[in-house]
Amino acid sequence: MRPGPRRSISQADIVDAAFEILEHKGMAAVSVRGVAAALGLTPTAMYTYFPSKNALLRAMVEQLLSTIDLAAASDPGVAWRDRVHAFAAMLLERLAEHAGALVLVTSGPLDGPHALGLNESLIAGFLGEGMPHADAARAALAVRAYVLGAAAIDAAERAGDAEVGAGAPSQALWTDATAFPLTAATADVASDDDGFAWGLDRLLDGLVRRAA
Amino acid sequence: MRPGPRRSISQADIVDAAFEILEHKGMAAVSVRGVAAALGLTPTAMYTYFPSKNALLRAMVEQLLSTIDLAAASDPGVAWRDRVHAFAAMLLERLAEHAGALVLVTSGPLDGPHALGLNESLIAGFLGEGMPHADAARAALAVRAYVLGAAAIDAAERAGDAEVGAGAPSQALWTDATAFPLTAATADVASDDDGFAWGLDRLLDGLVRRAA
DNA sequence: ACCTGAACACCGTTCAAGT
DNA sequence: ACCTGAACACCGTTCAAGT
Numbered sequence: 033m034r035p036g037p038r039r040s041i042s043q044a045d046i047v048d049a050a051f052e053i054l055e056h057k058g059m060a061a062v063s064v065r066g067v068a069a070a071l072g073l074t075p076t077a078m079y080t081y082f083p084s085k086n087a088l089l090r091a092m093v094e095q096l097l098s099t100i101d102l103a104a105a106s107d108p109g110v111a112w113r114d115r116v117h118a119f120a121a122m123l124l125e126r127l128a129e130h131a132g133a134l135v136l137v138t139s140g141p142l143d144g145p146h147a148l149g150l151n152e153s154l155i156a157g158f159l160g161e162g163m164p165h166a167d168a169a170r171a172a173l174a175v176r177a178y179v180l181g182a183a184a185i186d187a188a189e190r191a192g193d194a195e196v197g198a199g200a201p202s203q204a205l206w207t208d209a210t211a212f213p214l215t216a217a218t219a220d221v222a223s224d225d226d227g228f229a230w231g232l233d234r235l236l237d238g239l240v241r242r243a244a
Numbered sequence: 245m246r247p248g249p250r251r252s253i254s255q256a257d258i259v260d261a262a263f264e265i266l267e268h269k270g271m272a273a274v275s276v277r278g279v280a281a282a283l284g285l286t287p288t289a290m291y292t293y294f295p296s297k298n299a300l301l302r303a304m305v306e307q308l309l310s311t312i313d314l315a316a317a318s319d320p321g322v323a324w325r326d327r328v329h330a331f332a333a334m335l336l337e338r339l340a341e342h343a344g345a346l347v348l349v350t351s352g353p354l355d356g357p358h359a360l361g362l363n364e365s366l367i368a369g370f371l372g373e374g375m376p377h378a379d380a381a382r383a384a385l386a387v388r389a390y391v392l393g394a395a396a397i398d399a400a401e402r403a404g405d406a407e408v409g410a411g412a413p414s415q416a417l418w419t420d421a422t423a424f425p426l427t428a429a430t431a432d433v434a435s436d437d438d439g440f441a442w443g444l445d446r447l448l449d450g451l452v453r454r455a456a
Numbered sequence: 457a458c459c460t461g462a463a464c465a466c467c468g469t470t471c472a473a474g475t
Numbered sequence: 476a477c478c479t480g481a482a483c484a485c486c487g488t489t490c491a492a493g494t
Contacts, residue, residue: 181393229387238450
């Protein structure tokens with residue numbers, strides 16, 4: 033789809049093309065062959081830029097985190113807790129957007145420059161709250177875990193649209209209020225959208241309480 | 245590999261075979277064709293038992309949660325917080341065991357009987373701490389998110405064993421302490437194994453504080 | 457250095473046909 | 476109802492060869 037008589041292509045171009053496919057056709061369509069075709073390349077030419085499909089996925093993670101990094105983490109005009117919320121909400125939105133996009137985050141350690149930059153911001157924030165150094169690092173890990181897990185749950189719920197349960201023989205009665213009364217009584221609350229922000233606030237409460 | 249002149253096969257047999265493949269050859273080897281071959285079946289015969297590969301994955305999730313459900317959630321002899329820790333540790337261990345096993349949890353909503361049973365136990369625990377009904381449901385969601393996210397991070401770190409980073413052009417200097425001093429100074433702490441339990445305790449602190 | 461064409465060893469899924 | 480065999484439309488990756 034690129035205009036003109038393109039001569040050469042960058043890694044960033046490939047990552048962009050991959051995201052465009054992800055957005056329009058889902059994660060299952062993000063294949064080496066598919067991305068190559070979108071760029072007018074042969075599948076084998078892709079291996080000039082990335083040694084494997086997994087390397088492409090990891091580059092996608094970095095690009096994703098870079099957009100979040102710039103927008104949310106570095107604005108000193110707002111309070112620290114609000115910046116954490118902004119970062120978390122953006123990451124959740126981008127990851128849960130398409131079910132299956134979570135394989136990006138399991139494609140390898142989050143050790144790219146933008147991933148580390150975000151972690152750095154998180155740790156700095158906790159240090160600013162008066163936390164000891166070791167606790168701040170673990171607190172940053174906890175926040176990352178919560179956000180990623182929330183994205184996983186969100187994506188999973190989105191994935192079960194037109195799926196008929198075929199797991200166990202007799203489980204069609206799962207909506208039965210007598211079997212799981214507490215879950216049934218709070219089904220509307222659990223699907224509440226700002227339950228995510230509420231839980232994040234509780235986690236931050238528990239983390240910074242140690243400092244006070 | 246099943247002995248004797250097997251005549252018929254159950255859904256549970258298929259799920260068991262799938263887990264055996266997962267344990268020995270990883271998630272990538274869990275294919276419709278591979279599971280069928282392990283059972284001496286033709287790939288097409290699998291569609292007699294499950295309408296799709298995704299349905300098989302969802303059945304695997306239920307089987308996985310059932311083992312955890314029985315062992316951790318229902319023992320009233322130990323304190324509630326300890327039971328949450330036991331449940332969380334078991335789920336983390338099983339999910340992070342093999343990188344890529346997290347696609348199980350994104351294969352669809354966690355609406356099977358054992359998934360709902362675990363959620364029921366969590367909500368009941370929070371109610372026992374004096375939480376309002378709506379908050380207890382959201383608290384259970386937060387705990388699930390934290391555990392799942394920790395599993396994702398764990399699996400991702402395990403996945404990057406013999407991977408050489410090919411994401412961005414110039415990122416080989418990521419260990420440079422000057423670029424990310426806080427992350428570098430706490431690298432040993434972040435990979436600490438009981439950072440998971442610590443973070444879970446902080447989350448529970450923040451959640452139950454509302455009740456007190 | 458960058459790219460092509462052919463090939464290898466796989467996928468999930470469908471369909472007609474057998475018993 | 477359960478299973479087979481053949482087929483369709485795909486995968487990731489490697490290798491020899493071109494420029």
